[in-house]
Amino acid sequence: MTQILKREEVVAARGVRITFGAVKALDGADLVIHAGECVGLVGHNGAGKSTIVNVINGGLTPHEGSLTYGGRDERGISAARANGVRCVFQELSLCPNLTVNENARIMHADLKGWNWRSRALSLVKTQLQEIFPGHAIDCDSTIDDLSIAERQMVEIAISFAGTDKKPKLVILDEPTSSLDAGLAAQLMAYIRKFVTEGGSVLLISHILGEILSTSSRIVVMKDGRVVADRAAGDFNTHSLVEAMGNVVREQEFSRKTTRKTGTPALSMPPRRGHGLAFEAHRGELIGLAGLGGHGQTEALLDLYLGRNSNWWPTAAKEIAFVAGDRSLNGTFPLWSILKNLSIASLGQLSSRKMIDDGREQALGESWKKRIEIRTPDMGNRILSLSGGNQQKVLFARALATTASIVLMDDPMRGVDIGTKQEVYEILRSEAASGRTFIWYSTEMDEIRLCDRVYVFREGAIVAELVGEDITEKNVLAASFSEGAAA
Numbered sequence: 001m002t003q004i005l006k007r008e009e010v011v012a013a014r015g016v017r018i019t020f021g022a023v024k025a026l027d028g029a030d031l032v033i034h035a036g037e038c039v040g041l042v043g044h045n046g047a048g049k050s051t052i053v054n055v056i057n058g059g060l061t062p063h064e065g066s067l068t069y070g071g072r073d074e075r076g077i078s079a080a081r082a083n084g085v086r087c088v089f090q091e092l093s094l095c096p097n098l099t100v101n102e103n104a105r106i107m108h109a110d111l112k113g114w115n116w117r118s119r120a121l122s123l124v125k126t127q128l129q130e131i132f133p134g135h136a137i138d139c140d141s142t143i144d145d146l147s148i149a150e151r152q153m154v155e156i157a158i159s160f161a162g163t164d165k166k167p168k169l170v171i172l173d174e175p176t177s178s179l180d181a182g183l184a185a186q187l188m189a190y191i192r193k194f195v196t197e198g199g200s201v202l203l204i205s206h207i208l209g210e211i212l213s214t215s216s217r218i219v220v221m222k223d224g225r226v227v228a229d230r231a232a233g234d235f236n237t238h239s240l241v242e243a244m245g246n247v248v249r250e251q252e253f254s255r256k257t258t259r260k261t262g263t264p265a266l267s268m269p270p271r272r273g274h275g276l277a278f279e280a281h282r283g284e285l286i287g288l289a290g291l292g293g294h295g296q297t298e299a300l301l302d303l304y305l306g307r308n309s310n311w312w313p314t315a316a317k318e319i320a321f322v323a324g325d326r327s328l329n330g331t332f333p334l335w336s337i338l339k340n341l342s343i344a345s346l347g348q349l350s351s352r353k354m355i356d357d358g359r360e361q362a363l364g365e366s367w368k369k370r371i372e373i374r375t376p377d378m379g380n381r382i383l384s385l386s387g388g389n390q391q392k393v394l395f396a397r398a399l400a401t402t403a404s405i406v407l408m409d410d411p412m413r414g415v416d417i418g419t420k421q422e423v424y425e426i427l428r429s430e431a432a433s434g435r436t437f438i439w440y441s442t443e444m445d446e447i448r449l450c451d452r453v454y455v456f457r458e459g460a461i462v463a464e465l466v467g468e469d470i471t472e473k474n475v476l477a478a479s480f481s482e483g484a485a486a
């Protein structure tokens with residue numbers, strides 16, 4: 001610890017206050033980052049993590065408090081950039097209609113002159129290979145053609161890349177939210193190496209395991225303030241959750257052990273003409289597992305839209321969907337939080353074709369309390385919410401419907417641990433009352449909560465795991481084994 005404090009100060013924000021109307025996003029927060037350390041930053045949804053990132057990155061000027069780079073008082077995005085600060089935002093910020101190398105050019109202004117395209121391409125390719133060895137991203141693609149995980153990987157690679165010199169500090173705001181466990185482990189290994197070589201990383205994540213295993217120091221935020229700042233070795237999961245202001249609850253779930261019987265609520269023949277067929281029965285919690293990008297999202301979309309040529313949902317409106325890419329397919333950015341929540345339930349909120357405002361407000365208030373949507377007013381715009389709180393609204397939108405089947409495409413992305421525990425309980429009790437959930441998750445802890453799990457590989461279902469067989473070892477074995485479904 002003493003050694004860390006003696007290191008060069010890369011950036012220091014002290015006593016920072018930022019308000020948005022009535023909301024105190026930062027209420028006198030301090031964050032100092034030194035060369036050669038990975039600082040883990042954790043806190044509940046809406047604690048102020050992304051806001052302090054925006055301050056350090058020069059995008060927001062503190063209403064009060066000081067900000068220095070290397071001890072010098074400077075302001076603005078270009079000052080941050082000139083001081084070697086790079087940021088991978090929670091809402092990915094690549095230009096979707098440009099190619100990978102064109103995006104690299106935007107982030108690295110010095111990639112100019114003759115042949116810049118091939119230099120940009122080789123910069124990204126080299127960096128991707130260094131962070132995610134063995135990746136299969138086609139770097140000639142337009143960003144639109146990449147999956148959300150691939151976009152996240154490209155943005156991370158562009159941020160760590162250096163045309164002449166490496167960045168001093170890379171801020172990663174929930175960098176693994178769309179990555180599967182294997183890719184997340186590769187990134188964590190790279191961060192450790194980067195830090196050992198003298199670089200600094202500010203790592204924000206709700207996955208406490210990666211914070212504990214990768215950070216040298218952990219800073220905990222609550223309601224716009226730093227409430228703990230200690231060496232990572234001084235924390236364990238339990239103490240970290242407590243410092244965040246949550247109670248650790250043991251997830252005691254009794255899985256359904258009965259075999260599938262009767263007519264399935266939803267079914268689908270083997271995908272890509274091989275592997276196993278898919279079936280979901282009433283009241284089941286079905287997990288879709290496997291490495292990210294192996295066809296789980298496509299399977300959910302086929303189930304929802306009935307695009308599979310051999311199958312058609314009998315009553316599509318009986319199915320609700322929680323989209324995986326919230327900014328692309330989830331939120332209506334110009335609408336209020338309440339309208340975003342109620343849109344899928346208008347039928348039940350209307351009488352004589354008119355929406356009943358009172359019932360709509362009541363629906364909003366009940367979900368606001370139930371999963372703690374942190375806002376002073378549900379009439380505020382959805383984009384005024386922190387990322388995790390937006391995700392909660394999408395989740396509530398699906399659960400508030402009367403749909404008997406709920407499809408979920410990695411719905412807990414960026415949701416804090418306290419809310420996750422709450423949501424797991426809601427899922428379990430709704431399943432017990434007959435709702436069927438089909439849940440793609442990149443987190444093994446969530447897959448373990450399911451009654452039955454289908455493991456995907458190269459677009460097909462290669463294994464079905466039930467009850468006690470749902471283990472990380474079995475999921476990984478099926479994900480990698482050539483003939484798993486044979």
Ligand SMILES: Nc1ncnc2c1ncn2[C@@H]1O[C@H](COP(=O)(O)OP(=O)(O)OP(=O)(O)O)[C@@H](O)[C@H]1O
Binds near residue numbers: 043050386388
């Ligand atoms: N542009 C904005 N307008 C109004 N309120 C905002 C705006 N940006 C952030 N806030 C509010 O500031 C608070 C802090 O938000 P912030 O995004 O920093 O939280 P966070 O800790 O990053 O949360 P998450 O874990 O969900 O990403 C929240 O209450 C949020 O609603």
